[in-house]
């Protein structure tokens with residue numbers, strides 16, 4: 001297989017040359033900076049036309065900088081999605097792949113850069129260290145992710161948790177899933193309360209789940225009811241409170257919820273965000289609900305999401321932990337306790 005070398009004054013010009021001659025499926029074998037005469041640096045890219053069968057042999061025998069192969073498509077994607085990062089990373093194709101994956105999976109350019117910088121990916125290092133640098137970058141990301149392992153927190157005292165979030169994000173369904181998991185898998189005594197008096201049938205929905213699971217359920221229309229219901233459920237290991245869906249634009253309703261769930265009741269709020277919504281919507285929602293001092297995230301509708309990078313963006317922004325991921329409409333199956341490994345897989349799942 002023939003190796004083609006292209007030299008140009010900028011990375012983007014060199015990439016354009018590769019694309020024009022070898023097409024957008026071409027793969028980059030190596031890239032380096034050369035000292036140009038008089039006119040500054042030159043970039044040299046060695047590439048081959050795409051042919052999976054011969055690529056391995058070619059890269060093995062190629063005496064330039066060996067790396068995982070990066071496609072021209074990926075390079076073009078990065079050029080279009082980040083400012084000046086390509087120049088910094090062009091000499092490190094392996095970390096460039098990592099960077100491209102993060103962007104493709106929806107991690108913002110800002111956080112992707114932070115991870116790469118902290119992982120040492122932008123420092124000078126020899127080609128043999130590619131793997132170590134990639135591993136360090138991944139380790140940095142995982143260090144920043146905090147897991148709130150919900151059932152494990154129920155040791156001794158009663159745990160009271162309210163699920164909050166926008167309309168239709170999956171609060172009631174998720175409560176049923178968690179309640180089932182807690183009572184069936186963890187053998188905990190669980191009680192349910194619904195304070196969703198806005199939507200007709202909302203309380204019935206949770207009551208039905210409670211009946212199926214054979215666990216107690218109480219509706220609460222005001223704070224007095226809520227206090228009474230909590231009193232009646234005082235022997236439970238865990239109480240899960242379902243709340244009405246709040247529009248992230250309706251500050252008044254969020255305020256009402258805050259007035260109902262006063263600090264003395266010791267209720268921990270968890271914010272549900274659908275991964276299927278936009279980054280902007282997630283940010284707005286998290287900001288609006290911050291007055292409820294939610295203590296962790298539950299990300300819903302992973303099955304409907306095209307990419308999951310917004311999870312890490314949220315976790316980084318607020319430095320809060322994640323407790324659950326939900327993956328479909330089936331109760332009680334479609335829920336997973338969050339783990340670092342699962343999140344890592346989600347973040348790097350796209351090629």
Ligand SMILES: Nc1nc2c(ncn2[C@@H]2O[C@H](COP(=O)(O)OP(=O)(O)OP(=O)(O)O)[C@@H](O)[C@H]2O)c(=O)[nH]1
Nearest residue numbers: 167168169170171172173245300301326327328329
């Ligand atoms: N695809 C998918 N759908 C889900 C998931 N979780 C919940 N749903 C669906 O989303 C819809 C709304 O779910 P609910 O649990 O009623 O949402 P809610 O937040 O309680 O809604 P309101 O009480 O109206 O605010 C239902 O059709 C659920 O089956 C999930 O993980 N994936």
Ligand SMILES: [Mg+2]
Nearest residue numbers: 171172196202
């Ligand atoms: Mg509901």
